[in-house]
Amino acid sequence: MFHWASSSMKRRMPWLASLLVCGFLVLTFLLIDSRSASALPIPPGKVHAIPAFARKYGMPCSACHEAWPKLNNFGQSFKDNGYQMGNDRDAPIFQQPAYWPVSFRMTPHWHRESVDRADITNQATGTTVEGRLTTHGFDLSGMDILTAGTLAKNISFLLVPAAGNDAVFAFESANVRFSNLLKSGWLNIKVGKFELDNMISEKRIMTLSANGGYQIYHFQPVTEFTNPVAPLVPFTFGMGDNQIGAELSGHSKNSYTRYSAALLSSNDGSVSVPNGHGYNTYLTFSQAFEAGSLGLQRVGAFAYIGRAPTYLATSSLLTDGFGQKSFYRAGFFGLWYLKKLDFMTMYTRGGDNVFLGTGTPSFSPLPVGAQGPTWNAGFIETHLTVNPQFILVNRYELIRMSRQALPVTPGVFEPGVSVPSADFGDIDALVFGYRYYPFMSSRAGFAIHNEFSTVRQRGGTALLPGGSGKDLTNNSLFIGFDFIF
Amino acid sequence: MRANKSMQWMFLAAALLALPSLAIAQQGEIHIGKVTGHSDAGKQLYYRFCWGCHGFHGDGNGENGPYLNILPRNFVAATFKCRSTPTGTLPTDEDLYASVGRGFANSNMPAWISLTKQQRANMVAFIKTFSPRWKTDKPGDPINVPAEPAATLDGIKHGKELFTKLECWKCHGPEGRGDGPSASTLTDSNDQPIRPYNFAEGSRFKCGTTNHDLYKIFMTGLDGTPMPSFADVIKPEDAWDLVHYLRTLQVTHKSPELTLWMGSKEGAEFVKAQKVGGTPTGSGIKQ
Numbered sequence: 001m002f003h004w005a006s007s008s009m010k011r012r013m014p015w016l017a018s019l020l021v022c023g024f025l026v027l028t029f030l031l032i033d034s035r036s037a038s039a040l041p042i043p044p045g046k047v048h049a050i051p052a053f054a055r056k057y058g059m060p061c062s063a064c065h066e067a068w069p070k071l072n073n074f075g076q077s078f079k080d081n082g083y084q085m086g087n088d089r090d091a092p093i094f095q096q097p098a099y100w101p102v103s104f105r106m107t108p109h110w111h112r113e114s115v116d117r118a119d120i121t122n123q124a125t126g127t128t129v130e131g132r133l134t135t136h137g138f139d140l141s142g143m144d145i146l147t148a149g150t151l152a153k154n155i156s157f158l159l160v161p162a163a164g165n166d167a168v169f170a171f172e173s174a175n176v177r178f179s180n181l182l183k184s185g186w187l188n189i190k191v192g193k194f195e196l197d198n199m200i201s202e203k204r205i206m207t208l209s210a211n212g213g214y215q216i217y218h219f220q221p222v223t224e225f226t227n228p229v230a231p232l233v234p235f236t237f238g239m240g241d242n243q244i245g246a247e248l249s250g251h252s253k254n255s256y257t258r259y260s261a262a263l264l265s266s267n268d269g270s271v272s273v274p275n276g277h278g279y280n281t282y283l284t285f286s287q288a289f290e291a292g293s294l295g296l297q298r299v300g301a302f303a304y305i306g307r308a309p310t311y312l313a314t315s316s317l318l319t320d321g322f323g324q325k326s327f328y329r330a331g332f333f334g335l336w337y338l339k340k341l342d343f344m345t346m347y348t349r350g351g352d353n354v355f356l357g358t359g360t361p362s363f364s365p366l367p368v369g370a371q372g373p374t375w376n377a378g379f380i381e382t383h384l385t386v387n388p389q390f391i392l393v394n395r396y397e398l399i400r401m402s403r404q405a406l407p408v409t410p411g412v413f414e415p416g417v418s419v420p421s422a423d424f425g426d427i428d429a430l431v432f433g434y435r436y437y438p439f440m441s442s443r444a445g446f447a448i449h450n451e452f453s454t455v456r457q458r459g460g461t462a463l464l465p466g467g468s469g470k471d472l473t474n475n476s477l478f479i480g481f482d483f484i485f
Numbered sequence: 486m487r488a489n490k491s492m493q494w495m496f497l498a499a500a501l502l503a504l505p506s507l508a509i510a511q512q513g514e515i516h517i518g519k520v521t522g523h524s525d526a527g528k529q530l531y532y533r534f535c536w537g538c539h540g541f542h543g544d545g546n547g548e549n550g551p552y553l554n555i556l557p558r559n560f561v562a563a564t565f566k567c568r569s570t571p572t573g574t575l576p577t578d579e580d581l582y583a584s585v586g587r588g589f590a591n592s593n594m595p596a597w598i599s600l601t602k603q604q605r606a607n608m609v610a611f612i613k614t615f616s617p618r619w620k621t622d623k624p625g626d627p628i629n630v631p632a633e634p635a636a637t638l639d640g641i642k643h644g645k646e647l648f649t650k651l652e653c654w655k656c657h658g659p660e661g662r663g664d665g666p667s668a669s670t671l672t673d674s675n676d677q678p679i680r681p682y683n684f685a686e687g688s689r690f691k692c693g694t695t696n697h698d699l700y701k702i703f704m705t706g707l708d709g710t711p712m713p714s715f716a717d718v719i720k721p722e723d724a725w726d727l728v729h730y731l732r733t734l735q736v737t738h739k740s741p742e743l744t745l746w747m748g749s750k751e752g753a754e755f756v757k758a759q760k761v762g763g764t765p766t767g768s769g770i771k772q
Contacts, residue, residue, distance in 0.1 A: 057593060058547070058552060058593055063533065085595035085596075086595065087590055087592060253598055290602060387529070442537045442549055
C-alpha cells in the first residue's frame with residue numbers, strides 16, 4: 001500500500017495536523033460539563049462520497065472532491081455526465097466482473113450537546129424550571145449505503161438506502177438518469193428521488209454536528225407548526241430534503257454552464273403519503289468563470305415554487321390533500337476561490353401563503369391580522385484547503401423574519417394569535433471545525449472530524465412550556481472518525 | 486571614481502546573485518497562449534488528481550497502475566503518443582496541454598476540461614519536471630499540415646489502395662476492425678499487449694477527433710506504440726486521401742467521406758459488409 005504520507009511534499013502536514021487534533025481533544029475535555037442529563041438526538045449522517053467510483057476509475061478521493069464530500073468542478077462534471085468520465089470505459093461491461101459499485105459510510109463519534117434554557121422537569125416534584133442542560137458521550141451517526149454507477153452507456157443510477165443511528169432504513173435517494181440525450185450534454189433526464197440540484201449541497205456538507213446542517217435549507221416560521229386549534233396537514237418542506245420527481249438538466253462540456261428544471265411531487269420527498277396531487281417546480285442556473293490563478297468562480301440563482309395542501313379529505317379507499325396554498329424559496333449563490341481559500345455564499349428569500357404560515361386549513365377563517373410570512377436568509381461558508389488532506393471549515397448563517405404571520409404583541413406569544421416580537425424565530429448559526437484525512441487512496445476514505453457549532457433562535461424559549469421567551473441557544477461539539485469504503 | 490567602481494562591483498554581484506534565481510523561477514514555467522503554467526502550482530494539482538495512476542514519481546506506477554489495461558503514461562521516460570512533432574522528438578507544451586484537456590478514449594485517462602486553463606497549464610509544467618530529457622532535448626518543430634483538399638471518390642479509392650500498400654491492414658484489419666493478422670502480437674514500449682485502433686467502433690481517436698488530428702497521427706506516429714510515422718513514405722496529398730478513406734471505415738460515425746463513399750456501389754457494399762460484425766452488448770456502441 002502506497003501511503004500518501006510517503007510523499008515528501010506531504011511530510012509537512014502530519015505534525016501540524018497532530019497538533020491540531022491534540023488541541024481539539026484538549027479543548028474537548030476542558031469543555032466537558034459534568035452536569036449531564038438525557039441524551040439529545042443527533043441527525044444521522046447524510047453525506048455523499050463514493051469510493052466505489054474511486055475504485056472504478058483508480059483515482060484518489062481528491063480528484064473529485066475538494067475534500068470529500070465537497071465536490072470540485074471535476075467531480076461536478078463527472079456527476080453531470082451521469083457518473084461517466086466520457087472515455088468510453090464507463091459502461092459496466094468494461095469493469096471487472098468482481099467490481100461492485102457499493103460503498104458504506106458511517107461516523108462513530110463523541111459529542112457534547114448543550115441547551116442553555118431547556119425546560120427541565122424535576123421528576124420528584126413535577127415542577128419545570130428553565131435551565132441549562134448538557135449531555136455528552138460516545139455515539140454513532142446514521143449509515144449510508146451508497147450504490148451508484150452506470151447501467152449502460154448514458155444510463156446511470158443512484159440508490160442510497162440510509163439508516164438513522166437506530167438502524168431504521170429509508171431510501172434517501174433512488175433514481176435513474178438518462179444522460180446525453182440526442183448526443184447532447186444539454187439534455188439529461190433523471191427520475192426518482194434525488195437531491196435538488198443545489199450547487200451548495202447539503203448531502204456534501206462539510207459539517208456533521210447536531211447543529212451543523214444548513215439552517216437555510218430547512219427553515220420554516222414557528223407559527224406554521226404551533227397553531228393549537230387547526231387540524232391541519234403538517235406543512236414540512238426543506239430544500240435540503242431529497243424530493244421525488246423528474247429533473248431535466250444540462251451542462252456545457254466542462255460544466256461551467258449548468259441548468260436544471262425539476263417537476264416534483266409536493267410531499268417533501270416522503271413516499272406513500274397523500275400529497276394533494278400537487279406538483280412543485282425547482283429551477284436553477286449557474287455559470288462558472290475562470291479568474292486566472294485564483295481558480296474557478298461560480299455564480300448562480302435558484303427558485304423553488306410549490307403548493308402544499310392545508311387539509312385532508314379521507315375515505316376508506318384513498319386519502320387526498322386539498323386547499324393547496326403556495327410557497328416559494330428563491331435566491332442566488334456564489335462559489336468564490338482565492339487559491340486555497342474559498343467561500344460559499346448564499347442568499348435566500350422565502351415566503352409562505354398565509355394559510356400555510358399560520359397553519360390554518362383553507363376552509364377556516366384566518367387569525368385576526370394574519371399575513372403570509374416572509375424572511376431573508378444567507379450564509380457565508382469558508383474553507384481553507386491547506387492540502388487535499390487537511391481542510392478548515394467555518395460558516396456563519398443568519399435568518400431574519402421580514403414579516404411575521406401573526407400580529408406582534410410585545411412579549412406575548414400566544415399560539416395561533418400573536419408572536420412576541422418582529423424578530424421572533426430569527427436564527428444565527430455559527431460552525432467551525434476541520435477535517436484531516438490521514439491517508440489518501442482510491443480504495444477508501446477516512447477523516448478525523450472536529451467541529452463546534454452553535455445556533456441561537458430569537459425568543460425560542462417561548463416555544464417551551466412555561467418558557468421565558470428569551471433566546472434559545474444550542475451548542476454542539478463533535479469529534480468523529482468518518483470512514484467510507 | 487572609487488565609489489563608482491564599488492557601485493559597479495556591487496551591481497555586478499547583485500546581478501550575478503539574481504540570475505540563478507531568475508533561471509530557477511523560469512525553469513518550471515510553460516506558456517500556453519497567454520497563460521503561464523507554473524510547476525510548483527502544478528505539483529499540488531498532480532498530487533490531487535494524477536498520482537493514483539501516474540504514481541508519486543511520475544513513472545506510471547501509481548497504486549492503480551497494475552489494474553489498468555493500458556498502463557498510465559510514464560513521464561520519466563518522456564515518450565508521448567500525441568504530438569505535433571516528428572517521431573522520436575519531445576512534444577510541444579501545447580501538445581501536452583491538449584492531451585490533458587482531451588483525455589484518451591478507451592483508456593482510464595479522462596478529459597480534464599473541467600479544470601481551468603491555468604490549472605491544466607500548471608499540470609503540464611509539473612509533468613515536465615519528471616524527466617531529465619526536458620533539460621537536454623528541445624521539443625521537435627511541429628510538422629506542417631497542408632490545407633485539406635475536398636474529399637473525392639477517386640481520392641477515397643486511392644486512400645484504400647494506400648491502406649493496402651502501406652500494410653495498414655496488417656494491424657488494423659482489412660475492414661479497419663483492429664483485427665489484422667499482426668494485431669494479437671503487438672506490444673507497446675512497456676511490453677504490454679496493445680490493440681490497434683478499431684475504426685468500426687467509431688469512438689474518437691486517441692489524439693483528437695478531426696481530420697487534421699488523424700493526419701497528424703500517421704505523419705508523426707504514436708511513439709511508444711507499434712504505430713509508426715509515415716512521414717517519410719507518403720506525400721501530403723496522398724496522406725489526405727488516406728485520411729478520407731480511414732473516415733469511411735468509421736461506419737457508425739457519420740461523416741461527409743462516408744456519405745460520399747456509400748454513394749458508390751463499391752463503397753455501399755463495403756460498408757454493408759463491415760456492419761455485419763458485432764460489438765459487445767451493453768457497451769453503448771451502436772451495432
